[in-house]
Amino acid sequence: MNNRLVKKIKRIVLLSLVGLAVVGTFVFLWKKAQPEVTEYEIVTPERGTVETKTVATGNVEPRYEILIKPQISGIISEVLKEAGQRVTEGEIIAKVKVIPEMGQLNSAESRVNVARISLDQVESTHRRDEQLFKQGILTAEEFDVSKANYRKAKEELANAQSALEIVRDGISRNTRSSSTTQIRSTITGMILNVPIKVGNSVIQSNSFNDGTTIASVANMNDMIFRGNVDETEIGKIREGMPIKLTVGALGTRTFDAVLEYVSPKGEEKNGAIQFEIKAAVSLPDTSFVRAGYSANAEIVLERAENVLTIPESTVEFHGDTAFVQVVKQEKPKQIFEKRQIKTGLSDGIKIEVKEGLTEKDKIRGAAISKEANNNNEAKP
Known part of the structure; x- marks a missing residue:
């Protein structure tokens, strides 16, 4: 009797388990067959500013970089300044x-000797004429001629001696303050580079030769940005446009600049036509920007302020027509209505809405994933 009861109980339990498995499978398959309901984020139009921008890469450099060159050939005997130091106009570098x-030296020495011989002769004649004038034998006119010849001879000797000193030493006693052997800065600014050293030979600057560069000097308070813009955007920029300049070496700090030059001719670089631009940089007194820093210039091409904007990802485009899904019902089930709108300026993230929506409307955004829903439900 007990064995029959145990077998009966086992049979009932087994049939119950089979029945539960069948019911569970049926429920699972039924849920699987039901259409999946997708929920969407709800977005509200907002007032804001939309800008389209372009970025030009380049570097910051002084507006004028002056190369200091010698006016006489020779050998560097002394260097008084080095790169990074400030100099004033006329200061010796x-x-x-x-x-x-040797040919010029020999000729100059010969000229001095000839001038000295001539002076000795004229001086002797002048002394004799002076005695004759005192005795009344020589007239005043004749004595004046003798005196003028003596002065001319003295001046000729002085000129010959100065010429010899210039050929031999590069400087004369009469021109010591403006000597060409002293290389002076022509502007006030900072020395960027001194490529020569003591003992280097240098060549003077003349009509046939640029000459050896002694130093480069620039005014570091007058800086410009020099960069390039692609041909697809060059037609949208013009002189006078404001620029935000970001210097890589100074982190996220930005500087204001004003576009002052757009090249009328492009150059091919890396397979694309690039146009050179220049912008005057406004530097505060507390900032020091070194010449050659790489920088990015952000140029605002178009701006729309205080306009109705929505995320561009919510807009559906069909040819030249734009549509959005306007919310008609949020709960218990989301219902949307397709509506045509007129769009304006876009920055790639936000887009301007000119017609078709108001600030009170709500539109469909991105689909909410199941994982996000599950995570939200799991939170207390």
Whole structure:
């Protein structure tokens, strides 16, 4: 009797388990067959500013970089300044020792000797004429001629001696303050580079030769941005447009600049036509920007202020027509209505809505994933 009861109970339990499995499978398959309901984020139009921008890459450099060159050939005997130091106009940067050319030196020495011989002769004649004038034998007119010849002879000797000093030393006693052997800065600014050293030979600047660069000097308070813009956007920019300049070496700090030059001719670079631009940079007194820093210039091409905006991802485009899904019902089930709108300026994230929506409307946004729903439900 007990065995029959146990077998009966086992049979009932087994049939119950089978029945539960069948029912569970049926419920699972039924849920699987039901259409999946997708929920969407609800977005409200907002007032804001939409800008379209372009970015030009380039570097910051002084507006004018002056190359200081010697006016006489020779050898550097002394360098008084180095890169990074500030100089004023007329301040000596280096000194040049002249190496005379033997032909010119010999000619200058010969001229001095000839002038001295001529002076000795004229001086002797002048002394004799002076005695004759005192005795009344020589007239005043004749004595004046003798005196003028004497002065001319003295001046000729002085000129010959100055010419010899210039050929031999590069400087004369009469021109010591404006000596060409002293290389002076022509502007007030900062020395960017001194490529020469003591002992280097240098060549003077003339009509046939640029000459050796002694130093480069620039005014570091007058800086410009020089960069390039692609041909697809060059037609949208013009002189006078404001620019936000970001210097890579200074982190996220930005500087204001004003576009002042757009090249009328493009150049091919890396397979694309690029146009050069220049912008005047406004530097505060507390900032020091070194020449050659790489920088990015952000140029605002178009701006729409205080306009109705929505995320561009919520807009559906069909040809030249734009549509959005306007919310008609949120709960218990989301219901949307397709509506045509007129769009304006876009920055790639936000887009301007000119017609078709108001600030009170709500539109369909991105679909909410199941994982997000599950996570939200799991939170207390």
